[in-house]
Amino acid sequence: MKTIILAAAAALTAGAALADGHAQTIRMGTEGAYAPYNFINDAGDVDGFEIELGNMLCEAAGYTCEWVTNEWDSIIPNLTSGNYDTIMAGMSITDERDEVIDFTQNYFPPTESNYVALSEDADLENGVIAAQVNTIQAGYVAESGATLLEFATYDETVAAVRNGEADAVFADADALMPTVEESGGELMIVGEGVPLGGGVGMGVRETDGEMREKFDAAITAMKEDGSLNELIVKWFGDDAPQY
The missing domain is CATH 3.40.190.10 (Periplasmic binding protein-like II)
Structure with missing residues (x-):
């Protein structure tokens, strides 16, 4: 019963937020040490291909992004424990990782x-x-x-x-x-x-299927309109693999 009450309360809160015009804040986990995917720039801010892409995907999916840095070694455990909601950290999609978390489709082709x-x-x-x-x-x-x-x-x-x-x-x-x-x-x-691997994708908890579907739709749209390729070329150069 407690679980049902909490779920209902969460749904009401989410509905109220949408009604107020406030987008849900999604905490985006990254390493900040894997240029040009993600890194800390001279101003001390998290930057890179995945940061720019993640912000675009959040906007398209109706979310507000909040970036969180985490050491690579514990980046998956801290996702599953709820310290953030996604991983965008140059993470290749593998069967082993897919047993613990879910992935969106890849946003960088297998290389x-x-x-x-x-x-x-x-x-x-x-x-x-x-x-x-x-x-x-x-x-x-x-x-x-x-x-x-x-x-x-x-x-x-x-x-x-x-x-x-x-x-x-x-x-x-x-x-x-x-x-x-x-x-x-x-x-x-x-x-x-x-x-190696199936390309780079966004990692999410297995319980966040609705969020994964929204990000998947946003990635698909960027592949179809060419904007994802433009971003890849911007950060990786003309010789980078594209869709």
Whole structure:
């Protein structure tokens, strides 16, 4: 009975908010450390492809966005515990994650993961490979013959290669390319690309089906009118995969 009363009260509150013309506030969880998907800019604000996209999706779905940053390692547990309502953090859609949370359709197409090293001779098969903890790349390395060295953030994985702790870093191509370009030739892509995951999607709790459907509809509309492709090109360049 208590559950029924609480549910009814929540419905009345939501209805009142809509009647007053106030959009529901959705807390959007992100890492703020995975450029150009998401990062903290010079002004100290969360910024990036997913922030701009998330704000557009919220507006289209009739929500107000409020951004929350969270360390990658605990980003899914803090979604399921209610600390925020969505995850937009460069998160690839995988079967393993889909057992714990739900995903919208992808808003960034499936892409390859790449190795980056200081030398073309880097040992990718039996060497030490750095990857961010709890990523599909870390899982892939763990199942290979290489030694996995995990770090909490993407920047730490790159630093491990630069300081000699790791022979290479394995990560999303879209994150690695700007790093390689900005290195001035110090870092280079080595080996073959590896296709992993089902693209990047918005994570939501399994109980928030109505919200997921609204965001799905907004993503579909942006794919159909070309505005999602425009945003991808803006943040990732003309060579980025598009819809």
